[in-house]
Amino acid sequence: MKAAVSPMLVRLADERATGVLIRERGALYLVDGQVVHAESPAAPGIDDLLVAGGRLPRAGWEEAIARAGARHMVGRFLVDSGRLADGELEICHLGALFDAAFFTLAPSSGPTRFRYGVSHWIGPVRPVSAAIVARESARRRALLAAIWPYPDIDSAPVVPRAPTAGRRIPGRQRRVLSLADGVRTPEAIARALGRPAFHTLIDVRRLAANGLVETPTVPTPPPALPAPLPPFGQYADPDISLLRRLRDALEESL
Amino acid sequence: MPGIDKCLLHVMELPGARGAAVVDWTSGLALGTVGEPSGGDFETTAAETAELARMAAEHAAFAPDPADRPDKEPPVQDLIVSTCTGFHIMRFVETTFDSSVFLHLWLDRDTGNLALARIRLQSIAERLVF
Incomplete structure (x- = not known):
């Protein structure tokens, strides 16, 4: 798993760099080599978790951006203005940070860039060491594989299967299942519920392992063509005596 | 309104406290830790305690009658x-x-x-998010 982690992240942590690390599927914001924020198009942001989760009205979030965004102090403002408790902000922000980092650090062949000096408007909340973020991303990948080793399920629309009568589905999985309509992907379900995408992937893989949602079939490569026949004339001469004995045996059994 | 670290320090003021953590039970991630880990290191301890917590939260044997607490999450307190x-x-x-x-x-x-400890932990858990 170590090879999957960006070597650049290790170096930036060592040199205590400040800026943003941009990879194919997201970005990690560093201050003094520590991860202070992460964003990925595949993961709901902290605003999604707070607003869709029902903790903050959208207007309250937008006011915080308007009043503290330019100062890069949105997190602090949410707490100081009494909108959130410190613990709530930290739990929610760490949830979003590790979620986006999981997708950002996914093995990819794309380029990795770093822009020095860039900071994020959320501002300081609870920095995490880059080594912990990298290790946790690898652990999460292994956790998903251990539950149900079919990664294609993570990006496909979630298709429910007819439930077995009398089976009790845990509450959190039930809410995921209730939004599975054959159109929404796990990511769309996560946004609707105001939940980290990884947490939804865990539930979707568990549901699939229990036969409650379909596991998408991976398109198989077309079957290889049969080996061409050897050109005429290259066959060994037929064994005449063997053929005779076969004929005789068949006639005897008639 | 203390954050994770302050809450953990309050927990460690309890007599006999050896270690404490705030853990996410879906992922098994420790969001904060203090003191010593009970199982080798904090990451392993968090993943293992999370597995136990998840089972308690999800299994029907521990779920109260939905008529009493309709869809309240988590159904288990401690x-x-x-x-x-x-x-x-x-x-x-x-x-x-x-x-x-x-x-x-x-x-x-x-x-x-x-x-x-059980009573104090309840009030600290409430203050963490209030």
Whole structure:
């Protein structure tokens, strides 16, 4: 798993760099080599978790951006203005940070860039060491594989299967299942519920392992063509005596 | 309105407290830790306690009748594991946004007070998000 982690992240942590690390599927914001924020198009942001989760009205979030965004102090403002408790902000922000980092650090062949000096408007909340973020991303990948080793399920629309009568589905999985309509992907379900995408992937893989949602079939490569026949004339001469004995045996059994 | 670290320091003020953590039970990630880990390192301890917490939260045997608490999450308030040398209390944290977090306290069997710790852990879990 170590090879999957960006070597650049290790170096930036060592040199205590400040800026943003941009990879194919997201970005990690560093201050003094520590991860202070992460964003990925595949993961709901902290605003999604707070607003869709029902903790903050959208207007309250937008006011915080308007009043503290330019100062890069949105997190602090949410707490100081009494909108959130410190613990709530930290739990929610760490949830979003590790979620986006999981997708950002996914093995990819794309380029990795770093822009020095860039900071994020959320501002300081609870920095995490880059080594912990990298290790946790690898652990999460292994956790998903251990539950149900079919990664294609993570990006496909979630298709429910007819439930077995009398089976009790845990509450959190039930809410995921209730939004599975054959159109929404796990990511769309996560946004609707105001939940980290990884947490939804865990539930979707568990549901699939229990036969409650379909596991998408991976398109198989077309079957290889049969080996061409050897050109005429290259066959060994037929064994005449063997053929005779076969004929005789068949006639005897008639 | 203390944050994760302050809450953990309050937890460690309890007599007999050896280690504590705030853990997400869906992913098994420790969001914050203090003191010593009960199982080798904090990451392993968090993943293992999370697995136990998840089972308690999800299994029907522990779920109250939905008529009494309709769809309230998590249905379990706390878990207590006693060993010959210690106690573990896992207190679920109720939040008004979607989360799956608990407080884990490892308590020494001889110097710890389980009843007191359980009550304090409840109030600390409430203050963490209020």
